[in-house]
Amino acid sequence: MIIRARTVVTMDGAPIENGAVAVSGNQIADVGKFDEIRARNAGEIVDLGEQALLPGFINAHCHLDYTCLRGKIPPLRAAADSCSHGPVGRPNLPALGDESTGHRPVATESFADWIRAINAEKAKLSPNDYIASINDGFAEAKRFGTTTIANLTAFAELIPQIREPIRTWWFAELIDVRAPERSNEIVDLAIGSLKSAPNWGLAPHALFTASKNLYSHCEEVARREDILLTTHLAESREEMEMFRDASGPLYEFLKSIGRNMSDCGRQTPLELFLGAPGGRALPHWIVSHLNELTESDFDLLERSERRFHVVHSPRSHDYFNHSRFPFEKLRALGFNICLGTDSLASNDSLSLFDEMRAFRRSEPGISPDKILKMVTVNPARALRQENTLGRIRRGFRADLLAVRCNERDTPFEQILEFDGSVDWIMVNGKL
Ligand SMILES: [Zn+2]
Numbered sequence: 001m002i003i004r005a006r007t008v009v010t011m012d013g014a015p016i017e018n019g020a021v022a023v024s025g026n027q028i029a030d031v032g033k034f035d036e037i038r039a040r041n042a043g044e045i046v047d048l049g050e051q052a053l054l055p056g057f058i059n060a061h062c063h064l065d066y067t068c069l070r071g072k073i074p075p076l077r078a079a080a081d082s083c084s085h086g087p088v089g090r091p092n093l094p095a096l097g098d099e100s101t102g103h104r105p106v107a108t109e110s111f112a113d114w115i116r117a118i119n120a121e122k123a124k125l126s127p128n129d130y131i132a133s134i135n136d137g138f139a140e141a142k143r144f145g146t147t148t149i150a151n152l153t154a155f156a157e158l159i160p161q162i163r164e165p166i167r168t169w170w171f172a173e174l175i176d177v178r179a180p181e182r183s184n185e186i187v188d189l190a191i192g193s194l195k196s197a198p199n200w201g202l203a204p205h206a207l208f209t210a211s212k213n214l215y216s217h218c219e220e221v222a223r224r225e226d227i228l229l230t231t232h233l234a235e236s237r238e239e240m241e242m243f244r245d246a247s248g249p250l251y252e253f254l255k256s257i258g259r260n261m262s263d264c265g266r267q268t269p270l271e272l273f274l275g276a277p278g279g280r281a282l283p284h285w286i287v288s289h290l291n292e293l294t295e296s297d298f299d300l301l302e303r304s305e306r307r308f309h310v311v312h313s314p315r316s317h318d319y320f321n322h323s324r325f326p327f328e329k330l331r332a333l334g335f336n337i338c339l340g341t342d343s344l345a346s347n348d349s350l351s352l353f354d355e356m357r358a359f360r361r362s363e364p365g366i367s368p369d370k371i372l373k374m375v376t377v378n379p380a381r382a383l384r385q386e387n388t389l390g391r392i393r394r395g396f397r398a399d400l401l402a403v404r405c406n407e408r409d410t411p412f413e414q415i416l417e418f419d420g421s422v423d424w425i426m427v428n429g430k431l
Helices: 034-040 064-069 111-122 127-143 156-161 180-194 212-225 237-245 249-256 269-275 295-303 314-319 327-332 352-362 368-373 377-382 411-417
Strands: 002-008 016-024 027-033 045-047 051-055 057-062 146-153 167-174 200-204 228-233 285-289 309-312 336-339 400-404 424-426
Touching: 002 034, 016 034, 027 034, 051 411, 057 127, 057 285, 057 309, 057 336, 057 377, 064 111, 064 127, 064 146, 111 249, 127 146, 127 156, 146 156, 146 377, 156 167, 156 180, 167 180, 167 228, 180 200, 180 212, 200 212, 212 228, 228 269, 237 249, 237 269, 269 295, 309 377, 314 352, 327 336, 336 352, 336 377, 352 368, 352 411, 368 411, 400 411
Parallel strands: 002 045, 002 051, 057 146, 146 167, 167 200, 200 228, 228 285, 285 309, 309 336
Antiparallel strands: 002 016, 016 027, 051 400, 400 424
């Protein structure tokens, strides 16, 4: 098949006016000017007309489990800060007191409030509800042009019951805060379910919900199986307060549920993460958030040679009223920065177009082509797919989308402005 469009945005050099892409099976066979492509390749011609054809988007951080929680928990505003996910009360672990009474909270002013709120919502959900939620999330992500997703799930056992309509990296989200003695068992159980998925990895939830032992065990598995790892790090002011100062609402909350708090009161979250034995900061790590970094953290990052990948979720970040994401400083240090939507418990759509626009509002100096890289080229690198995804290049997977585009502005500007459902999308060579 030959797909012609007004412009082909390859992310591999300048956009090609009157361009075309030849697709054979699930691969891009050729890309260039329409006349050249037609001369070199046989096949049906599909003319998309006044559109830009571009690589499918890659969502670098999402929790489709919580698609059904859209609009259920009010955003944190005044004097608030928090972590975007508080799955501290997994259904298979004992819930705590009033967290699971099911009462709808009226306000979320602290992280502890937010944990209670999401746990109350989660307590109402059955495995079938989660399956529906995940399927709805996949459909929505695809509708907005996402062809690859890094999806964290707290329910790896449900994966075999799901048929993903887009390319998916399944990460089992792992929490052992209520049962640290079971950390290896929790990891190994999840791996049993994950192995049915073509692409998988492990996600120790965060330093405050996953033990040192759980992190180490995940790293051992990553070395052995050559898989990816992801985690939430330095997301909230409360997380910084907990680890550095041994105080604050998150500290008090986790202490009250029996977490061993002996790792608190000395180090920042980043110091704890990088300083763990076993060579933390393996290149496998995809780290979400990093909103809270001190000057000494930046010194540490500068000295440390390893560069993990970073995911920023602009709208979830705003929902929680986090400290400003240090984009420029991280970029100057050479970090590969990607965008993700996070879950709909703290966001209102799974659209990476919306995410790019939100990012642009906070970083108006960054050009649209660089922002587009954060949902194509950069996350492809984070997933170690820089030779198969994120660009329109010969031999790459045929994951494509098209949006309307005319002569009034640059293709990059028009892509960032696009609002709505994508009418034309190809995943793995299939329409
Ligand atoms: Zn998350």
